[in-house]
Amino acid sequence: MFPTLWTLALAVSPHAASPRPLCADILISPVSVTVKNERGLVLGTAAAGFDPYRSTGDTLKVTFQKGEDGRYTITASKRWYQPTTVRGVRVQEGSCGPVNPPHLTLTLRPRPDAPLIRDFQIRSTRGDVSGSWPAWTAYRVFLDAPASVRRAVTWHSSRPEVASIDRFGVLRTKCLKTLQTTVITATLKADPTRKATARYRTGSARIDCRKARGH
Numbered sequence: 587m588f589p590t591l592w593t594l595a596l597a598v599s600p601h602a603a604s605p606r607p608l609c610a611d612i613l614i615s616p617v618s619v620t621v622k623n624e625r626g627l628v629l630g631t632a633a634a635g636f637d638p639y640r641s642t643g644d645t646l647k648v649t650f651q652k653g654e655d656g657r658y659t660i661t662a663s664k665r666w667y668q669p670t671t672v673r674g675v676r677v678q679e680g681s682c683g684p685v686n687p688p689h690l691t692l693t694l695r696p697r698p699d700a701p702l703i704r705d706f707q708i709r710s711t712r713g714d715v716s717g718s719w720p721a722w723t724a725y726r727v728f729l730d731a732p733a734s735v736r737r738a739v740t741w742h743s744s745r746p747e748v749a750s751i752d753r754f755g756v757l758r759t760k761c762l763k764t765l766q767t768t769v770i771t772a773t774l775k776a777d778p779t780r781k782a783t784a785r786y787r788t789g790s791a792r793i794d795c796r797k798a799r800g801h
Contacts, residue, residue, distance in 0.1 A: 617684075729774070739775060
């Protein structure tokens with residue numbers, strides 16, 4: 587009886603190579619960071635290998651540089667803050683990518699010439715996806731300032747016939763068959779000269795306006 591090719595292969599190499607591991611088709615960042623200011627306010631997050639989402643006007647920047655030794659140098663900067671850098675961040679690599687990738691917290695401290703209010707923006711938090719009308723979107727403000735500056739604001743919609751907004755920052759849209767735009771403005775009560783704006787667009791010929799609440 588003739589030996590099989592597999593038997594011959596084992597005779598030549600008794601230690602057969604182990605099969606390659608099956609890796610999940612998921613991208614994992616080797617290192618990520620949370621950036622805070624001197625009083626613990628989260629200014630933003632970032633992860634190596636991924637483009638961060640930044641709202642319009644956000645000046646936070648985080649860079650990741652991988653050295654020849656495999657270690658990372660991470661630098662965070664933002665307008666009115668002194669940049670901060672962390673060097674020598676080690677990342678353990680496995681057969682399927684990073685193993686227990688580190689997450690760091692970087693703290694930025696204001697420059698001596700920084701104003702009292704360093705940043706003031708409008709950010710949406712959540713919205714209505716039920717498909718009924720009036721639809722709503724909740725807004726909030728991001729205020730980067732000392733704790734002594736109150737976050738209270740007044741809200742205004744430039745076109746309430748398109749969408750109105752209440753004193754809590756909840757915007758309610760009308761059902762419109764054409765594309766319309768309104769400008770939402772938040773005015774800081776502690777300093778009425780500080781205003782933040784956001785454009786809101788709604789309306790489409792494909793919208794079914796029969797899905798009104800209460801019907």
